[in-house]
Amino acid sequence: MMMVDAILIPICLWCAYVLRLAEWWPWERMIVHWWVFPFASIAGVAIFTHFRIYRSVLRYIGSHTLVLILKSIVLLSVCIMILGFFVVDPIMPRSVPILFAFVCTAYVASTRYLYRYYYRWVLTHLLNKESVAIYGAGGAGVQLATALADSAEFKAVAYIDDSENLQGAIVHGLRVYSGEDLIKLVESLDIKHVLLALPSASPDDRSRIVEKLARANINALTVPAMSEIVTGRAQIDTLRKLEIKDLLGRKAVVPDQALITASLLGKSVMVTGAGGSIGSEICRQVIRNNPKKLVLFEACEYNLYSIERELNDHFKSENLECEILPILGNVCDENHIHKVISTFGIQTIYHAAAYKHVPLVEQNVLVGIRNNIFGTKTVCESAIKLGVERFILISTDKAVRTTNIMGATKRFAELIVQDIAKRSDKTIFTMVRFGNVLGSSGSVVPLFLEQIDNGGPVTITHPDITRYFMTIPEAALLVIQAGSLAVGGDVFVLEMGKKVKIVDLACRMIELSGRTVKNADNPHGEIEIAFTGLRPGEKMTEELVIGCNISNTVHPYILTAQEDVPSSEKLQSLLEALDQALTSFNIEHAIEFLSDPMIGFTPKSGIVDCIDTQQRMELGTE
Structure with a gap:
């Protein structure tokens, strides 16, 4: 554009003479002022360069560049006016610099904007937009x-x-x-x-x-x-x-920053199950609030590698001052847990490590009991011995009046936390109970997405089954805030909103994907919904509280429930009986002990444990 301007600015000045003198070829007057034309060319390019007009990307030209063009041309016109009135003889007609300003503005602006419109015309008409x-x-x-x-x-x-x-x-x-x-x-x-x-x-x-x-x-x-x-x-x-969260109609929960920082800022924090869906999101939220140390405790090597790499990338980009420590380990390993907590001076523990997939725990009963119950007990006991400030158990709505092994183990874990809280003078023990989170491993949302991508059918266990839903970041932030509200032995329940029918969720996801639901009303639809029947231990609906005694807290989305706690003696007796059942690999006795009234577990199906089933088949009792 610089070369074009150098040629066309003198032409704009010639046009100003033509307009002023009403002649197409005013040679006599122009010859007298001939040297004004190269001056206008050189000065114009110099002024445009000074105002950085040539640095403007023409296809993005806007009002800011237009203002610079106007300033440049006004300055150039003033220079020509001074030259024409005080230097040349005879003097230049007074209206020529003014006419030049209008003509030059029209030329410079129009060429830039025409280029922009041409560029957009090409994008619009020649590209397949x-x-x-x-x-x-x-x-x-x-x-x-x-x-x-x-x-x-x-x-x-x-x-x-x-x-x-x-x-x-x-x-x-x-x-x-x-x-x-x-x-x-x-x-x-x-x-x-x-x-x-x-x-x-x-x-x-x-x-x-x-x-x-x-x-x-x-x-x-x-x-x-x-x-x-x-x-x-x-x-x-x-x-x-x-995404499906756009259809839930839940109001965005505004976090209370004071509650978040209370148990995180400058603290040494440990998250068990740090590579899981909830554990990893808790880690993401924790690191944003400037803890001193963040210990990632995880049994799965790949999950630990993934979350540690992600957090370190975030750590570098945000220039956060936090030491990230990836620790491979099992929550049932008492010596290892004790060593980690003492070595790193842990002050806050978020216990998210658990087996949470209902059918898998039904098929692996003893491992689920060992990890979910005795793993929780191990971490709690180490926390109280070493004077950890806060211990927060991540629980589930499946622990309430449960009909499956997983829910029973989580309810037992809740009772352990409440019992230890009664004996703790220094450590604050609490638990947070909530429903399903969108996109977690093993949840229906990623399963439905996969089935829709494969052309269906979308499988649902029952047409009337309902669940609570919440996004993972929302749940993690509320867990952290609830932990800061705790005074000891608290049972916090997150406000989950309305229950969602799973069949409605499936229909919405199919429609969001741009497909249609195949049903009796629309037999030519693309994706069919198939009902497979309830799985072992599955409930039609979930609950968040055991009793009716529920109270508000200072946070509108965090409630607290008052629930009875059995005696320590009875709980210890049941733990010992369960431990013996695990040692002898007696699945039937283990389930019998889990069915104790204080747990609230009512089995709805027979034993489907993989090892037990195989043994009974070999013995001919299946």
């Missing part, structure tokens, strides 16, 4: 439309907004339509995707819009939440696929 509509004609929608103007993938063709004040208006060159016109709009404008630009919408409104799009079988993408945009973790045009 997909037409998209933007749902939301507010500030986020306008920013998204601006960002998409230079996209090689999408072309915005319309806005959709539920505000009657905006419907029919033209915003950023695009018309705003009503959400009621969605299906007709998709057909008439050949819209391939709808982009949700609603970062501040309430969860209920967002869920309603997403369901509308899903029912219409429209592929939808969404911009990040406003909190991510404001903090710089994402850009407005960082589009992502809609």
Whole structure:
């Protein structure tokens, strides 16, 4: 552009003479002032360079560059005016520099903007861009439309907004339509995707819009939440696929930073089961709050490697001052646990290590008991001996009036924590109970996604089965905050919102994927839902509290339950009996001891332990 400007700026000056003198070839006057033309060329390029106009990327040119162009041309015109009035003889017509300013502005601005529009025309017409509509004609929608103007993938063709004040208006060159016109709009404008630009919408409104799009079988993408945009973790045009959490209609839980830092800031923290779904997220939240040390205690080598590498990458990028210590080990190894806690001066323990998959624990009864019950007992006893400040057990709603081995072991672990809390003067023991988390290992969401990708069917055990759901980061943050609220022996229950029917969850996930559900009402659908029957130990619905005595805390999403605790003698007697059953590998006796009334375990199926089943088959008793 520099060479073009050097040639065309003198031509702009010639045009100013033509306009002033009303002659196409005013040679006589121009010959007298001939040296003003090379001056205008050289000075113009020098001034444009000074104002960094040549550094502007033409395809992104905007109002800021236009202001610089105006400043540059005004300065150039003033220089020509001074030269023409005080140096040359005869003097230059007074209106020539003014006319030059208008002509030169028109030339310089138009060439830049024409290039930008040509570039966007090429992107729009020569590239195979997909037409998209933007749902939301507010500030986020306008920013998204601006960002998409230079996209090689999408072309915005319309806005959709539920505000009657905006419907029919033209915003950023695009018309705003009503959400009621969605299906007709998709057909008439050949819209391939709808982009949700609603970062501040309430969860209920967002869920309603997403369901509308899903029912219409429209592929939808969404911009990040406003909190991510404001903090710089994402850009407005960082589009992502809609996830099932967008359909839950849960309000975002705002964490209480004071509660989070109370048990983390400057502390030595240990997370058992650090590589699991919940344990790893607790580690991510812990490291963001500047602990002194973070001990990752994990039995699985690969999981430990993965979370340690992830945290170290985050540690380097955020310049955090925290020592990350990956420790391979089993929570049942008393000597190892004792050594780790004492060596690193652990002050806070989040005990997330447990086998949580219901069918697998049903098939591996004794291992589940050993890990979930005796592992918890081992860590608790080491914590109280070594004066750990806080111990937080991660529990589950499956521990309440359970019908499966896993739930019974977690309920037993809860009783151990409550019993030790009665005997502890220094260490604060507490537990946090909550329901399913989205995307955890073994949960229905990743299973459904895999089945949908494979073309179905999506398998559900029963059409009426329901569960509570919460996102993993939300659950981890609430666990940390609950731990800070504890005074000893507390049973904290997280507010999980409404129960969700699993069949509704499956239907929504199918629709979100752009597929249709195959059922009696739609026999030509793409994905079928198959009901397989309840698995051993599975309940139709889950509960979060054993009794009715539940109270609020200072946190609106953390409740506390008052539950009876059996005597230490009775609990110890049952532990000894269970230990003997494990030693003798007597699965039947182990399940019998777990069925003690204080556990609240009511088996609904026979023994399906793999080893026990094989032995009975060999003996001919199966």
